[in-house]
Amino acid sequence: MQQPGRAAEIKAIGIGKSFGSFRALDDLTLDIGRGEFLTLLGPSGSGKTTFLMILAGFVQPTDGRLYSDGVDITERPAEQRAAGMVFQGYALFPHMSVEANIAFPLKVRKKSAAEIKRRVSEMVERVGLKGHEKKLPSQLSGGQQQRVALARALVFEPGVLLLDEPFSALDKGLRGQMQAEMKRLHQETGTTFVFVTHDQSEALALSSRVAIFNHGKLLQVGAPDEVYDRPANRFVAEFLGEINMLPLKGVRNADNGATGLCEDRTITLRGNASAVGSNAILAIRPEYMSIAPEATAGENGIAATAVASTYLGAATRLDLTTRQGAKVTVSVPNEVAASALSKGNSVWLTWPAEKGFLLPDGGQ
Amino acid sequence: MKAYLSDxxxxxxxxxxxxxxxxxxxxWPFFGVVNWSFTLPEPGLGQYGTLLSDPLVQSVFVRTLRIAAIVTIVSVAAAYAITLVWVRGTPAQRVIAEFCILVPFWISVLTRAFGWVALLSNRGLFNTWLQAIGFISEPLTLVRNEFGVIVGMTHFLIPFAVFPLASSMRSLxxxxxxxxxxxxxxxxxxxxSVFVPMTRSGIIGSALIVFVFSLGFFVTPAILGGGRSVMVAELIYLRIFQSPDWGLGAAISVVLVLFVGTLMALLFRYVRPKQLI
Structure with a gap:
């Protein structure tokens, strides 16, 4: 965070924050790698924004230490950390032109007029705001304001860029455009990005790693496919997307995985699944399940009845009920859905052994 | 449409x-005053001519503008500091600031003016104290001059300067x-470079309110100026009630009202009325 032009490496050890008796963040330990794009994901009140504010220096943690490139910065005030920050609602200076907004961090650093001019025009170009330099923020569209906020936060080449739900005010199309823009800026600058969002698809699409928060606790950190396919617990599994859960009995470890009984059928799991008790929850994402006319020997599968279908354009979403009454959702090709519904609604649900995983029964 | 009309x-x-x-x-009375200014003692623009040529009238106008300007600068600066505490301080600080802003409203302007006389006169509290600690040997002249007028007016006007500032600071x-x-x-x-420029509309509103109030101030300058630091309102009073010269008094009134009216127009041009509350 202190050497401009160089991505910072951040280490948080045992960070906690209490507001009165409310524990906003509890015992958070996390390494943020140099040049990484880390997303802090969680519902509102999960502690993700509190952690971002602690990184920025706006909030002082109650416990723990924070290091940037090996230097303890826990007590360092925000203005000396100078992490680039993009706020929800942008927080542009309303009385300054686009140009003056972007120049502000350089002026504060007492750069020469020539250097300020050069770097501001470079940045204006980079975020595509040429021709808007003299306008006031109020004369810009939401997307343009967003670009000014990004330019202002990146112009002084901070070691880390902190983004607090920057796209929440944008409509869907613009959002996608800005996401792509941000990914490009991340690649071009090589700066460490820490991004806060409550939108799981945004998190999965953008980040090199995702950190999932709930109730002030960090639940899991990992690459998008890792947290999506191997969630550490039920909350993470459900928060990252739709998931089917089936009770599994007689679970035991087996060769490179586990086996168990689901609705009287023997189910095998391969990969990281290991038994946590004799009863567990078998979890499978809807897109990994498919339907077949009848059972194939040696393949995972249970019988189910299709109860409803929703046409989604590219695919059809089928809602099914198993014999024992569990509700399952599957995303299948449109023609498969049509034929399943025409055949008296009775189908066979199958999924690859490596796509299922186990969650502890009942609890989190 | 019907509902709209009846609304x-x-x-x-x-x-x-x-x-x-x-x-x-x-x-209605003001039109009467306008009428006097053109008809007394004889019809014509004579009184406005006097107004432009009489050095006494001019010196009073200049003094009024000077005092109003100084009072405006001092009041807005002081009000800015108080408002900052009131709007952005800790809860305890806010209570204290609010008390300081509201209490003056409960005390009449007359009482406050005499209070300042008691504090600032030659044998008043300030001079007595300063002499007691040996800081000065002769009493300082603090009232019956412009200084006294400025102190009294500033004290009266600070609370009025607070509200537009508070409104702009709250919306930040x-x-x-x-x-x-x-x-x-x-x-x-x-x-x-951020906070102050962002409260610009509050500063403008606050300054205009104080300035406009200052131009027409009567009681405070009359008491604390002791007749030696006459301002426009007091001059009008003297022309109407003491040296019966209604025509000139009326002409000065008209000029004052026009000037204040222009300033008010400016005020509402730059500041939305709701920002003043």
Whole structure:
């Protein structure tokens, strides 16, 4: 965070924050790698924004230490950390032109007029705001304001860029455009990005790693496919997307995985699944399940009845009920859905052994 | 459409008593004053000619503008500091600031003026104390001059300067201040180059209110100026009630009202009325 032009490496050890008796963040330990794009994901009140504010220096943690490139910065005030920050609602200076907004961090650093001019025009170009330099923020569209906020936060080449739900005010199309823009800026600058969002698809699409928060606790950190396919617990599994859960009995470890009984059928799991008790929850994402006319020997599968279908354009979403009454959702090709519904609604649900995983029964 | 019309009718009916009162109590008499200025002692523009040539009248106008300007600068600066504490201080500080802002409203302007006389006169508290600690040997002249007038007026006007400032400070987005600090700006720099410019409309509103009030001030300058530091309102009073010269008094009144009216027009051009509350 202190050497401009160089991505910072951040280490948080045992960070906690209490507001009165409310524990906003509890015992958070996390390494943020140099040049990484880390997303802090969680519902509102999960502690993700509190952690971002602690990184920025706006909030002082109650416990723990924070290091940037090996230097303890826990007590360092925000203005000396100078992490680039993009706020929800942008927080542009309303009385300054686009140009003056972007120049502000350089002026504060007492750069020469020539250097300020050069770097501001470079940045204006980079975020595509040429021709808007003299306008006031109020004369810009939401997307343009967003670009000014990004330019202002990146112009002084901070070691880390902190983004607090920057796209929440944008409509869907613009959002996608800005996401792509941000990914490009991340690649071009090589700066460490820490991004806060409550939108799981945004998190999965953008980040090199995702950190999932709930109730002030960090639940899991990992690459998008890792947290999506191997969630550490039920909350993470459900928060990252739709998931089917089936009770599994007689679970035991087996060769490179586990086996168990689901609705009287023997189910095998391969990969990281290991038994946590004799009863567990078998979890499978809807897109990994498919339907077949009848059972194939040696393949995972249970019988189910299709109860409803929703046409989604590219695919059809089928809602099914198993014999024992569990509700399952599957995303299948449109023609498969049509034929399943025409055949008296009775189908066979199958999924690859490596796509299922186990969650502890009942609890989190 | 019908509902809209009847709403407008209702609004007009509700406002009518106030408009009638203002018309009867201010507008009508003011036209009388305008009439005097052109007809007394004889019809013509004579009084306005006197107004432009009489050095006494001119010196009073210059003094009024000077005092009003100084009072405006001092009041707005002091009010800015108080408002900052009131709007952005800790809860305890806010209570104290609010008390300081509201209490003056409960004390009459007359009482306050005499209070300042008691504090500032030759044998008043300040001079007695300063002499007692040996800081001065002769009493300082603190009242019956411009200084006394400025002190008294500033004290009276600070609370009025607070409200437009408070309104602009309240509507300011805190995240913008955080953003400035996050971008490396010190607290001092953030205050001067972000906070103050963002409260500009409050400063303008506050300054105009104080300035306009100052121009027509009567009681405070009359008491604390002791006849030696006459301002426009007191000059009008003297022309009407003491040296019966109604025509000149009326002409000065008309000029004063026109000047204040122009300033008010400016005020409402730059500041939305709701920002003044």
């Amino acid at each position: 407008r009718m209702g609004a007009a009916l509700l406002m009518a008593p106030l408009l009638l009162f203002l018309g009867a109590a201010y507008a 987005d805190d995240r913008v201040l955080l953003a400035a600090r996050g971008l490396g700006s010190s607290r001092m720099r953030t205050f001067w």
